[in-house]
Amino acid sequence: MRRIRPALCATFAFLAVLTLPTSGAPAPEQWLDEVALPLQTAERLGVRVGDVIEVSRDPAMRGSRSLRVAAVFEAAEHPADVARGDLELRLHLPLLESLLERPDSVDRIVVRVRRPDDAGQVRDALKAFGPGYDVYTADELVAHTSRTFVVVSRFHRAIALIAVTASAIFLVTIMSLKLAEMRREIGALRLLGVGRQTIGLTVIAIAGVVAIVGSLAGVGLGAVLVWGINVYYQPLFETRLRFAVLTPDTVAAACGLAVAVGLAAGAVVAVRLMKQHPLEQVGR
C-alpha cells in the first residue's frame, strides 16, 4: 500500500457523470473507492491498475482511506508542470469531499457551453453573477498560465539579439579580411582592363556564396544542437515535451539574416576596393 497525501497532489475531482458513460455504469458506491493516476505518478509510486493505495489528508495518515487504482492514463503534459515533480490523483468529487471533510467546497467549477463561440458571453454573464468569483474562458486560462513562457520567450529573443549582433560583426570582419586579401588580384585584373562593375559584382557574389554555404552549415549545426538539447533535457525533467524546436521560420530568418549581412559586407568591401588605385593594389 502507498500513502499518498492529498496535500502533495494536484487533485482533480471530476464528477463521474462527466467522465463515465451513463448507460451500463456501475452503482455510485463502487466508484467511491477508486482512483485514477497519470502514468508518471504511477511510475514514481510503482503502482499498477488493481493495486491499492492509502490516501489521507493527515500527515500521520489518520483517517486514511484505501483506494483501488482503477486506471492509469496518459496525461497531457503542460510546460508549467515541468520540473515541479508533483504527484497527481484523480478522485470522484464526493470521495475527495469526504476525505477533506469539506462538503460543498471546491476550488473551481468547469463549464462546458453548448456552443464554443458563446464562451465569452457566458463568461461575462457568470462574472455578473456576484463578486468573489474569477471567470476565465479556456483561451484566457491558457494565456494566463503561459505568462511564464511568454517571459522566457522574450528573454530568449533578447539573448538571440545579442548573439546575432556578435555573429554579424564576426561575419563582417572575416568577410572584409578575406575579400581584402584579393586586392592584388583585383588590381591586376583592373590593369588588364576588367571593368569595375564586373569586379564589384564578383566580390559581392563571392560574399554571397560564402554566406549561403555558411548559413546551410549553421542550420545543420543548429539541428544537431536542437537534437542534443532535447535528448539531454527530456530525461532530465522526465517529460516528452520538446525544449528546442527548429521551425521553417527560424531557418528562413537565420539564413536570410546571414546572407543579408554577408552581401552587405561584400558590398562594403567592393566599394573600398574600387576606391583604391589598381597600381596601389598591386603594391607599386
Added chain:
Amino acid sequence: MSVAILDVRGATRDYALDGTVVSALRGVTLQITEGEFVAIMGPSGSGKSTLLHLMGGVDLPTAGEVMLFGQPTRAMTDAALSALRLRRIGFIFQRFFLLPMLDVEENVILPMLESGVARGERAARVGDLLTYVGLGARRRHLPGQLSGGELQRAAIARALANRPALLLADEPTGELDQETGREIGRLLQRINEEGMAVVVVTHNPELAALARRVLTMRDGRLQ
C-alpha cells in the same frame, strides 16, 4: 693580423623542389675579416642571396659549416642565432622592409628595444644615427612618406642600431635610381671606413667598385 669574423667552409645549400633537389650553393669557402668591404656579384640565381643568408645565420647550410664570430651556426639554437643577429650583425634588404605602421625613429629603435638598451641611451643613439644617415628632419615620417633613398637610409640606420661588427646588404641599391644608389654606396663606404665589416650582394658595378674585394658567383660556386 685581422680576425676572421665570418668563416664559410665548404657550405652547401640544397632545396627540395617538386621531388627534385636544387643546389643553390655548392661547396663555398670564404672568410671575412674585421673591417673588410666585400662585394659579391653574379647573375640572378647564382646563389648570392643564399650565401648572404647563410652568412647572417638566417639560414643554415645543408653541408659544410659557417662559423660566425667563431661559433658554428649549425650547432646554435634559434635563440642564440637570433641574439647574434641582434647584437653583432646588421641586415639591409633590397626592399628596405621597414615596418609601415612605425615612423622612422620607431623603426630604428626596434633592435635597441629588443636588446634592452636603456631609454636615455636609446634616445641619444637614434638621434646620432639619423643625423649620420641624413634623416634628422624625417624622424617622425612614416615609410609611406619617404623616397626610395630615404627608405634605404632609414633601413641602414636600423641595421646600425646595436653597433654591429658586420653589415650584410642584399642588393641595397636594387630599387633605387643611379644617383641615389651612389649616395647609398658612399654611405656604406663611410660605415666601412669607420671599422665595420661590410658584405654587399649586388648587380651594381659602381657599388662593387667601392669594395676592397669583389667575389663572383656562378651556379652556386665562387669563381
Added chain:
Amino acid sequence: MVWFLARRNLRRSVSRTALLIAGVTVAGGLLFDMSMLGGGLEQSFGAVLGRLGYEIRVVLRGTLPLATEALMAGARQAAREIERHPGVALASPVLGTNLYVEGARGQATAFAYGLEPEIRRVVKVIAGQATAGGMIINPELGSRAGVGVGETVRLSTRIDPLTGGPANAQQARVEGIGEFVFDLKAQRTLALPLDRLQALLGITSEHASFLVVKVRPGADSEDVARWIENTFPDLDAFSIESLLRQAREQLTYFNHFAAILTGVSLLVALLLIGAVLTLAVGERLGELATLRALGLSRGRMILLILLEGAVLAAVSAPLALLLGAAASRPLDEILRATPGIPQDLHFFVFTPGAALRTVGLLLATGTLGAVYPAWVAGRVNVAATLHREVQ
C-alpha cells in the same frame, strides 16, 4: 619590443581593429551577463531570505515551504516546545490568509499576515510605527485602498453575495506603512497581530499557517531543523540553507543556459581573434621574416602574436563589462516579469567575482585564439620568405 609591436600592430588598420574589438566586446558583454545570471538568482534569493529575521520555517509535513493554505493545529504548543531547544532563541506561529479590505478608494483583496509582537520587526516600517496591536500595510495596498497612516479600513474574510460588500467586517486602523519580504510586484499586503487575525477568521489561538524559528548565535540551523523534524513527525522544517539548495535545483535551467551561452560567447571571441590574427599574420609574413632577420627569436615572435591576442581582449574587456552591465538591466526586467517572482528578487546580480571571471576568461580566450597564428608566425622560413618578398 614585442609589447611595443603588439600595441602598434593594432593601430595598423583602425577599421579592422575596431570591428574586432566590437565583436569581442559584444561576445564579452554576453559572457558577463551569463556570469551574472549563473548564480545570480540564487544569490538574490539568499539575500532576500537573509532579510527575513529568522533562520527556519516550519510547515505541515508535505506542504511547500512557502505555502500558507494549510492550517497547523497546536501551533503555539509546538512553538513553546521548540523554544526549549538550547539552540533556539525564538519560535513563533504565523498565520497567512487572504482578506478583503475596504478603504476610502474602494475594495481590494490583500494577503494578510498574523504576527506575534516579537517577530513583527520582520516587516520594515517606512512610515508610521509598528505598535503591538496595530496594523501595518504595504504601499501598494495603501494606494489601492486610498488609506494612509492613522486612517481606518474595514477587513473581512468573505464577500456578502447579497450586498457585494465585505461580510462581518471589522474596522482596523493603519498604524504604519511597511515593506514585506517576498511581496510580488503590485501585491497588496498587511500585517495584524496574530490573535486578531485568528479571531477574524474564527479559528482558535492554536491554529497557524507555519512557525518561524530564530536560532541562537553559534547554533547550527540545519541541526535545529533536523531536530524539529525528528521531534514533530507532522512537521517539516526548512532552514535558509535548505531552501537555497532547493532553489539551486530549481534553477538548473538558468545555470545550464548561462553555461551554454558562456561557451558560445567564448567560442565566438576565440574564433574571431584566431581568424583575424591568422589572416593578419599571413598578410605580414615579410615583416615577420624581417623581424627574425633583425634578431627577434622564434620564441619572442610567438610571444608577440600571443600578446596581440591578449591586448585585443584586454582592450575589449572594460567595454564588455560596460555593455554587459547595460544589457543586464533590461534582461533582468524581462525575467522579473515572470509571475510569482518577489519584487526584490533579481536574476542578474553584479558581483566583483563575475567581473573578474569575465575579464579573466576574455584574456585567456584572446591569448588562446592567438595560439594558431603564433605557431604559424613561429614557423616562418626567414630566408625563403625574404627571397619571395623580393620577387
